[in-house]
Amino acid sequence: MSLSFRNIRKILVPIDGSNYSRCAAEYCLGIAKMLDAEIIVVHVIDELVLDQISTITKRANVERELKQSSQHYINHVLDLAEKAGVKACSLIVKGGPFEQIVHLAKELNVGLIVMGTYGRRGTERILIGSVAERTIEYSPCPVLVINKKSGSEICQEKER
Ligand SMILES: Nc1ncnc2c1ncn2[C@@H]1O[C@H](COP(=O)(O)OP(=O)(O)O)[C@@H](O)[C@H]1O
Ligand SMILES: [Mg+2]
Numbered sequence: 001m002s003l004s005f006r007n008i009r010k011i012l013v014p015i016d017g018s019n020y021s022r023c024a025a026e027y028c029l030g031i032a033k034m035l036d037a038e039i040i041v042v043h044v045i046d047e048l049v050l051d052q053i054s055t056i057t058k059r060a061n062v063e064r065e066l067k068q069s070s071q072h073y074i075n076h077v078l079d080l081a082e083k084a085g086v087k088a089c090s091l092i093v094k095g096g097p098f099e100q101i102v103h104l105a106k107e108l109n110v111g112l113i114v115m116g117t118y119g120r121r122g123t124e125r126i127l128i129g130s131v132a133e134r135t136i137e138y139s140p141c142p143v144l145v146i147n148k149k150s151g152s153e154i155c156q157e158k159e160r
Contacts, residue, residue, distance in 0.1 A: 003141065006035070008111030013041045014101045014135070017073045020116030023151035024144075025077045028114040029084045031144075037111070038087040041077045042104060043070040044097040067092055098134035106140050113143045116151060 013028050015021040025041065032039045045066050054062040074090045081088035093100050105113055118129045127133075128145070136143045146154065 003111070008035050008037050010108060010110040011035075011037050011039045012101065012105050012108070012110040012113045013039050013077065014097070014113065014115045014131075015041060015043055015073060015077060016097070016116075016119045016131075017043075017070065018116060018119045018122070019155065020118045020122075020146070020148065020151055022073070022076070023155040024114050024116045024146040026080060027146055027151075027154045028144075029081060029086050031112070031114065032081075032086045033084055038089070039077075039081060040104075040108060040110065041074050041081075041088060041090040042101065043074060043090075043092050044100040045070065045092065045094045046097055047095055050094070063094075097131045098138065101131070101135050102138045102140070111141055113139055113141060115143065115145060117145050117147045 011028055011032055013025045015025055028039060031037070045063065050059065050063060050066065070092055074092070078088050078090060091104070093104070101113065104110070113135060115132055115135065116129075117132055118124065119131060121129065123129050132145055136145065
C-alpha cells in the first residue's frame with residue numbers, strides 16, 4: 001500500500017552536478033506538483049573521490065570546496081522548485097553515492113527516487129552509470145531514471 005503511486009509524499013532527487021541529473025530534477029518537479037509531494041535534493045560527496053584528490057592536510061579544504069560547488073547546483077534546483085510551487089529541502093552527505101542514496105531513501109521513507117541515467121563521468125560505454133545501476137538494484141522504492149534522449153528534451157539542451 002505504501003508503495004502506491006498516490007501515496008508518494010517524498011521524492012528523493014540525487015544530483016551530481018551533471019546536466020543529466022539536472023534534467024531529471026526538472027522533470028521531477030512536475031511529478032511532485034501533481035502529487036503534492038515534497039522533493040529532497042541530495043548530493044553525496046563521494047568519499048573515494050575525496051580520498052583521491054586530497055592529502056591528509058588538504059582534505060578539509062577539498063571537502064569544503066566540494067560542498068560549496070554542490071550547494072551551488074542544489075540551489076539551482078531549489079530555486080526551480082520554489083518557482084514551481086513545490087516544497088523542497090536539500091542534503092549534502094558524505095560516503096558512497098549509491099549507498100547513501102539507498103540509505104536516505106529508507107531512512108526518510110521516500111516513495112520515489114528520480115535520477116539521471118548518466119552522471120559526471122557520462123560513461124556511455126556501459127548501458128547505465130554505476131550509481132544509477134546500483135540504486136535501481138538496492139532501492140527500497142521505485143526508481144525513475146531519466147535517459148539521455150528524454151533528458152535533453154526536458155532541458156531542451158543540445159550540449160551534453
Ligand atoms: N555523488 C552523487 N550524489 C548524488 N547523486 C548522484 C551522485 N553520483 C551520481 N548521482 C546520480 O546518479 C545519476 C547517474 O550517475 P552515474 O551512475 O554516476 O553515471 P556516470 O557513471 O556517468 O557518472 C546522476 O544523474 C545522478 O542523478
Ligand atoms: Mg557518476
